[in-house]
Amino acid sequence: MLEYRFEHTEPLTWRVILAVRADAKQRKEQIWVGTELEVERALRGKEDAACLALTQPLGVFWCEVGQTPAERWNKAFAALCRALAARRAAERKKQEENAAAILSQLAEEPAANAAAWYAAIQIWEMYLRCCRGRDRQKAMVAFRQFAELMILPFGEYTSEMLQWRREKPVTLVWNDRADAKLEVWYPQGKIPFECAVTDGSLRPALIYYRQRILDAGLLMRQCSHCGKIFFAGDARSTLCGERCRKASKKAARQDFEERNKGLDCEQAYAREYMFWYNRISKLKKNSAPPEQIGRAKAALKQFSSEALKQKQLVKQGDMTDAKFVAWMLGQEKMILAICGKV
Ligand SMILES: [Zn+2]
Numbered sequence: 466m467l468e469y470r471f472e473h474t475e476p477l478t479w480r481v482i483l484a485v486r487a488d489a490k491q492r493k494e495q496i497w498v499g500t501e502l503e504v505e506r507a508l509r510g511k512e513d514a515a516c517l518a519l520t521q522p523l524g525v526f527w528c529e530v531g532q533t534p535a536e537r538w539n540k541a542f543a544a545l546c547r548a549l550a551a552r553r554a555a556e557r558k559k560q561e562e563n564a565a566a567i568l569s570q571l572a573e574e575p576a577a578n579a580a581a582w583y584a585a586i587q588i589w590e591m592y593l594r595c596c597r598g599r600d601r602q603k604a605m606v607a608f609r610q611f612a613e614l615m616i617l618p619f620g621e622y623t624s625e626m627l628q629w630r631r632e633k634p635v636t637l638v639w640n641d642r643a644d645a646k647l648e649v650w651y652p653q654g655k656i657p658f659e660c661a662v663t664d665g666s667l668r669p670a671l672i673y674y675r676q677r678i679l680d681a682g683l684l685m686r687q688c689s690h691c692g693k694i695f696f697a698g699d700a701r702s703t704l705c706g707e708r709c710r711k712a713s714k715k716a717a718r719q720d721f722e723e724r725n726k727g728l729d730c731e732q733a734y735a736r737e738y739m740f741w742y743n744r745i746s747k748l749k750k751n752s753a754p755p756e757q758i759g760r761a762k763a764a765l766k767q768f769s770s771e772a773l774k775q776k777q778l779v780k781q782g783d784m785t786d787a788k789f790v791a792w793m794l795g796q797e798k799m800i801l802a803i804c805g806k807v
Contacts, residue, residue, distance in 0.1 A: 467498065467517040467577070469586055471565035473558070476593040483583040483667070484508065484650065485526060486660040487674050489681030492523045492696060494674075495660075496579040498586070508656045519579050524685070524694045526674060530580045530618050530667065533571060538584070538616040541567040545592045545612070549605055565589075580667055584615045587664075614643060618667050629675055629685055630694075645669050689713070701805060721794045730779045730786050734772055737793045741765045744804045753804075761803045768796050 479500035486495040497504045499516030507516040541564045548560035568585040572578060591611045598604035647669035648662040661673040678685075683696040688705035690713045695705040704710045724736055745761045775792060778784040 467582055468514050471568050471589050473561055476590050480664045481586050481590060482662050482664045483670060484660045484662045485670055485674055486658055487523065487677040489678055489683055493520060494523050494526055495520050496526055498579055498583045517577060517579060517582055519577065523696050526580060527671060528694050529578045530671060533581050533619045535619050537567055537571055538619050542612045542616060549595060549608060587615050588612050614666050618671060647673055718794060730776050730789050733790050734776055738769060741768060741800050744800050748804055761800060764799050764803055
């Protein structure tokens with residue numbers, strides 16, 4: 466956890482930065498937040514309580530920015546504006562405490578959020594610097610501009626990011642230089658990897674991050690079981706990991722058993738035939754390639770001819786209902802593999 470207090474004190478001497486490394490090969494990302502000095506130490510692997518260092522699955526950084534509610538940022542920002550304008554120390558203190566409570570909550574709940582920590586510290590430090598300004602009006606304008614730029618990517622994905630999620634080509638939106646600056650720290654000394662570093666807007670860091678992932682040929686997917694964003698080498702992946710694969714298989718089995726409860730082999734077969742048939746109908750409705758529809762039809766033909774043979778065995782008493790049903794369940798993966806999970 467990062468040791469930083471939102472208190473009325475001297476501003477930091479060193480600039481505060483966020484460094485991000487997208488490790489597409491390992492599907493991991495690393496993020497550091499702290500002053501430049503502390504982040505450099507942390508990059509070299511030195512433990513430092515004054516620096517936030519997170520290693521997490523690829524995609525978390527992007528999702529956290531998108532899911533952090535914008536209204537709460539605006540509330541903290543408005544409280545600090547009131548603190549800057551306050552004429553009485555007690556009023557200033559009250560507004561500061563109000564903002565500090567919101568900012569620490571944004572940074573730490575439900576878990577340490579690197580982007581939120583970064584923006585919260587930057588806003589607080591700028592506030593401290595503005596408190597020192599003699600010209601209150603000028604300080605207020607500077608603070609407002611800075612905080613607005615810092616908050617911009619939160620709450621909703623910037624349009625570049627939204628298109629990424631929809632798997633559409635990205636057109637960059639217009640932005641000025643303050644919203645486009647990014648440093649790249651190449652491998653140096655004992656640090657064998659490249660990372661991007663920002664001390665201003667988060668947006669260029671997000672765009673850089675996105676580009677590293679695209680360069681690695683990864684696609685953004687949403688897990689059909691848990692809803693989490695993950696990255697995969699191809700569009701057919703619909704489950705984020707082994708845990709969801711197992712859970713989804715179990716759910717499919719329960720669903721199957723539920724559907725076939727109390728049915729005799731004839732009804733179970735009819736039910737299962739419809740399961741296949743509906744998936745093929747859906748392919749047609751979605752104008753799937755004829756080749757895919759052809760494959761699905763051929764698979765259904767093969768399934769039904771085999772099922773008819775097995776059903777005969779059940780009727781002759783050479784096979785149990787349960788075994789027949791279990792066999793049909795096993796076959797579902799064939800049609801699902803052709804159609805994808807729908
Ligand atoms: Zn999942």
